[in-house]
Amino acid sequence: MSYSYVLENRGIQPIESVPFPADDIGFLNGYGCFETIRVTKGRVPFLDLHYQRLRNAAEYLAIPFSINKTDLRLTIEKLLKKNDAQEARLNLYLTPGDAGAGEPGYLLGVMRPFTIPFSTTTVSLKIYQESTLRSSVFRYKLMSRFSYVHPKLGLGPDQDLLIVDPKNQVLETSIASVIFVQDDMLIFPDIEAHYIVPGVGQTLLKRACTQAGFKVKMRTVTLSDLPHMSEIFLVNALRGIIRVSAIDSVPGLRSKTVTDQVMTCF
Numbered sequence: 001m002s003y004s005y006v007l008e009n010r011g012i013q014p015i016e017s018v019p020f021p022a023d024d025i026g027f028l029n030g031y032g033c034f035e036t037i038r039v040t041k042g043r044v045p046f047l048d049l050h051y052q053r054l055r056n057a058a059e060y061l062a063i064p065f066s067i068n069k070t071d072l073r074l075t076i077e078k079l080l081k082k083n084d085a086q087e088a089r090l091n092l093y094l095t096p097g098d099a100g101a102g103e104p105g106y107l108l109g110v111m112r113p114f115t116i117p118f119s120t121t122t123v124s125l126k127i128y129q130e131s132t133l134r135s136s137v138f139r140y141k142l143m144s145r146f147s148y149v150h151p152k153l154g155l156g157p158d159q160d161l162l163i164v165d166p167k168n169q170v171l172e173t174s175i176a177s178v179i180f181v182q183d184d185m186l187i188f189p190d191i192e193a194h195y196i197v198p199g200v201g202q203t204l205l206k207r208a209c210t211q212a213g214f215k216v217k218m219r220t221v222t223l224s225d226l227p228h229m230s231e232i233f234l235v236n237a238l239r240g241i242i243r244v245s246a247i248d249s250v251p252g253l254r255s256k257t258v259t260d261q262v263m264t265c266f
Contacts, residue, residue, distance in 0.1 A: 139195050179202075187217055
């Protein structure tokens with residue numbers, strides 16, 4: 001299934017009427033940011049969190065972003081109705097536009113089919129070490145992240161990268177936030193200390209688990225800590241809880257019963 005209409009700035013356009021923005025320095029130079037949003041039952045839950053993350057990235061990159069949250073919500077609702085979309089994925093791309101013409105930024109929203117059942121995905125993880133320490137720019141979803149790495153490493157759709165920095169500190173995967181279980185504690189890698197994208201799914205999960213009575217802690221996790229962890233699972237706003245079946249070189253660390261318990265409250 002494909003969708004015939006896209007969001008362009010404050011309006012809805014037939015996809016064939018939107019030309020490639022050949023003067024847009026974002027698309028020409030890879031300078032921009034994006035959000036991936038789940039559409040379920042014809043609605044966009046948690047848009048407030050996605051909007052704030054997109055606005056934070058725009059401010060960091062100095063990209064004009066004048067659309068307020070209410071206007072964006074109304075425009076997205078029109079897009080969903082026009083496309084008759086119930087279960088889908090919405091990608092919002094924000095670039096500076098044609099900076100030479102003084103444009104106030106360019107926002108493009110593209111809908112794609114999404115058929116992965118919520119909270120039923122399982123992946124295995126391959127450890128991937130970044131060659132340099134991260135800077136603050138990694139707190140934002142830039143227009144290019146790790147999708148290009150998967151085919152280079154021969155990874156399939158049920159595999160992902162467990163990303164660590166040069167100090168062997170665990171960061172995230174290419175698509176999700178990482179959570180460990182140690183005894184009766186849920187351990188989240190420290191996003192502030194290590195420049196990790198503050199995931200919408202992670203924010204919602206911490207809130208739900210705290211309300212459900214789980215103990216939650218944010219701290220640095222290194223590769224040497226992994227043999228002492230009892231479980232690992234992932235979360236993102238698109239897929240929900242993602243179970244881990246195995247990690248290379250860390251035998252036995254996977255999703256187990258605590259993951260099942262977390263899934264019941266998320």
